[in-house]
Amino acid sequence: MTHSVRSEYATRYSIQERWQAVSLETLVAAGPPRTRKGPGCSVGIALASLPDSESIALTAMLASNPTLDGGWKNVDISEAIKGSGIRIKGETIARHRRGGCSCESR
Numbered sequence: 001m002t003h004s005v006r007s008e009y010a011t012r013y014s015i016q017e018r019w020q021a022v023s024l025e026t027l028v029a030a031g032p033p034r035t036r037k038g039p040g041c042s043v044g045i046a047l048a049s050l051p052d053s054e055s056i057a058l059t060a061m062l063a064s065n066p067t068l069d070g071g072w073k074n075v076d077i078s079e080a081i082k083g084s085g086i087r088i089k090g091e092t093i094a095r096h097r098r099g100g101c102s103c104e105s106r
C-alpha cells in the first residue's frame with residue numbers, strides 16, 4: 001500500500017468500517033504480508049557492484065556468525081566496507097542478514 005493510498009484509506013473509513021472492509025478473518029486466511037521484493041537493499045547492491053573477489057569476501061563476512069563463532073558483527077562489516085567507499089549502516093546489514101530486506105535472493 002503506498003502512502004497516499006494508506007492515508008486515503010485511513011481518512012475514508014472509521015476503525016469499525018476498516019474492520020468490515022478488510023476483516024481479520026480475510027487477512028488470516030490470506031496469510032501474513034510478505035516483504036516486498038524488488039531492487040536489492042544497499043548490501044545487495046554492494047554485492048552486485050563490487051569486484052567478484054570483494055563480493056565473495058563480503059559474502060563470507062555476512063555469512064559468519066558473530067554470536068556463535070566470533071564472526072563479523074554488523075558494525076564491523078559497516079566499518080570494513082567504508083574502505084571500499086561504501087557506506088551502509090549496521091542496521092541495514094542486520095536486516096539483510098535476517099532476510100528482511102528487499103533483495104530477491106542472497
Ligand SMILES: [Zn+2]
Nearest residue numbers: 041096101103
Ligand atoms: Zn538485502
